[in-house]
Amino acid sequence: MAIGTFDDIFQHIGGFGKYQMFLFIVNCYINVMFVFVYFGQIFMTVVPPHWCAAPPHLATLNLTAEQLKDLTIPKDEDSGAYEKCRMYEVDFIEVIETNASWQNASWPITTCHHGWNYDYSLYYPSITSQLNWVCEEDWRPTLAQSLFFVAAFVASPLFGWAADYFGRLPVIVFSNLLGAAAGIASAFASSFITFTALRMLVGMTYDTHYMVVYILLLEYVSSEYRTVMANVPIMVFLTLGLCVMPWMALYIADWSIFAIAMHAPQLITVFFIWTVPESARWLMSKGNVDKTVSIIRKAARINGRVLKPNVIEEFTFLDSHKYDDHVMNKMNT
Structure with a gap:
């Protein structure tokens, strides 16, 4: 069979063998x-139930936390729930000594001058509770998350240029x-x-860390299996990650350790240098056919296929521009 496009090589190396299964x-x-x-940052900045801490001098009273x-x-008049950001401003010791009624609507109200108490019965310490980003400071977690996406918007074109210049794999x-x-x-941040x-x-x-590798891997699967390569990991493993992550956060019960657990597995990608192939589309657009041939030889060997010399010869003279247009059309459809 003549090699007219890159996809034709899958007839000789296998469209979804052991090599593609690894990918x-x-x-x-x-x-x-x-x-x-x-999504990890949502659990790092989660806001536990909170209320104003009592004045320190009340600790000498024989009162339970409740x-x-x-006192x-x-x-709240509508819900009956305790206020999160306000407390009474009266002489509480005098109230107790005179046996006055608690929760008097006529008492003056102020903000939380003595910090906050947090309920960790169903939650855990987050950076929000650690640094008291609540009430007047509750804009901080939202701004931090918003700037996360602003940075992504700004940097994506830069990494896209880098991927075209240096190659997909180094940028990944x-x-x-x-x-x-x-x-x-960020797990050790204190401000x-x-x-x-x-x-x-x-x-x-x-x-970049997701999309570039996602597209790269599709190049090494024949067209009839690209739906499987593209969708099954999303439907199963992305969903599995979403289901497992909240339970991990609750089990770890510490935002700092959780942050490390979320990002440390990314370090494994250093092994991609030796295990994941560079983009064939990028290599051929740069005229590096020899490197592409080396990759398909490896794929054929792992898949138990033998490449005949005439196949390699035809592939070597494959028009890189024709291949590039073919792949782009495939991706668009």
Whole structure:
């Protein structure tokens, strides 16, 4: 069979053999990593139930935590729930000594001057509760997450240019390692500026670390199997990651350790240098046919196929521009 396009080579090396199965597993792994990077920050900045902490001098009173809460925190008139950001401003010791009624609607109300208490019965310490990004400071987690996506919007064209200039594989590895380093470092952030800056670095990489490898892997699967390669990892492993991640956060019960657990697996992508092929489309557009031939020889060997000399010869003279147009048309359809 004549080799007119890159897809014709799959008749000789196998369209979905052991080689492609390995790439399929890589795709599944990348989908789980995408979930961790994209949604992990929601669980790092989760807001536990909270209310104003009582004045420190009330600690000498023989009151339970619930009694202190009932004494110092007003309730919402509509829901009956305790206020999150307001407390009474009265002489609480005098109230107790005179046996006055608690929860008097006429008492003056103020903001939380003594910090906050958090309910961790169904939650866990997050950076939001650690740094008290609540009430007047509740804009901070939202801004940090928004800037994550702003960074992604700004950096995507830059990484796209880099992928065209240096190759897909180096950019995939670099973006994952940068995202992992920034994500792990964010676990040790102790200020809003530090946390936001590190999350922005993660945001710069998150689109590239997933999409480029996703498209690259499709190139090494014959057309009849591309639906499987493209959709099954998303439907199964992306969904699995979404289902598992909340339980991981609850089990770990610490936002810092959770951040490390979300980003440390990205470090595995350093092994892509030796295990994942460079984009055939990019190699051929650069005229590097020899490298592409080396990749298809490896794929054929792993799939148990023997490439005849005439097949290699025909592939070597394959028009790279014709191949490039063919792949682009395939991707668009």
